[in-house]
Amino acid sequence: MTNEARAFICPVCGVPSKSDVHGTVVQYDPENGPPAEFAFLQCTHGKCQAPIVQVREDYGDGFEDDAPGIFYPSKRRLNFAVPRELRDEFEEALTCFEAKAYRATLVMVRRTLEGTCKDQGAGKRTLAENLRELQTQGKIDGLLADWADLLRVVGNKGAHFTGEAVSAQDAKDALDFAEAFLDHLYVLRARFDEFKSRQSKKANP
Ligand SMILES: [Zn+2]
Known part of the structure; x- marks a missing residue:
């Protein structure tokens, strides 16, 4: 897991980027679905340098089998008061x-x-x-x-x-x-x- 690098499209600046994994945390609560691995990355593009957290889930074949999703920055959600x-x-x-x-x-x-x-x-x-x-x-x-x-x-x-x-x-x-x-x-x-x-x-x- 150490020294692993990942390529991704930065969710902040939208440019293809590559980052070392600066650390991971695994969380498993059987009532909330499969084990989830959170990885901390940083966009390396120009001025962006945004911190990013990716999440992968283990459906039985290991985290490596899952395409990482973006956990942070999270998608914007409108207030529920909006119809x-x-x-x-x-x-x-x-x-x-x-x-x-x-x-x-x-x-x-x-x-x-x-x-x-x-x-x-x-x-x-x-x-x-x-x-x-x-x-x-x-x-x-x-x-x-x-x-x-x-x-x-x-x-x-x-x-x-x-x-x-x-x-x-x-x-x-x-x-x-x-x-x-x-x-x-x-x-x-x-x-x-x-x-x-x-x-x-x-x-x-
Ligand atoms: Zn970026």
Whole structure:
């Protein structure tokens, strides 16, 4: 096991990399599936140098028989307060991004936005109109409305043939903004409303 080196695609910078295994830990809890071996690695590419933990499972033929999966950094998961259908759309956008399908990432981000408008009760014809309706209803404002509109424009680029390539950075930004948008609408807003009602109860017991 010592001095073992592994080749992998870095989950952080996306570049093929090779790393020594800096240590392993084996965990086995029969109630939680087969024995699992966690290996600590580091991306060796340029400035990235990201720490990575891979996991392999032993289904009876040893860890060597299993293709390593990424344990850390873990996949992003949206808060469960975000409706299931929207989490599904967003996860598919993530899957597209991981497969380096950047146009498809933008298409899925756009679908996530469309689904969000529908879920929030905006029933207009186009995404632009629906976003304006959410703004009129006071559900999104200021910076969030700007983000949403930018995502819409960028999403158009993914959905229609322009002959233009979509960069990894644009796709990543679209994902990050979409995540923040959902988080804002479904998680922070709800928490803020609860916070406000606690404060007003304290003020008028
Ligand atoms: Zn890397």
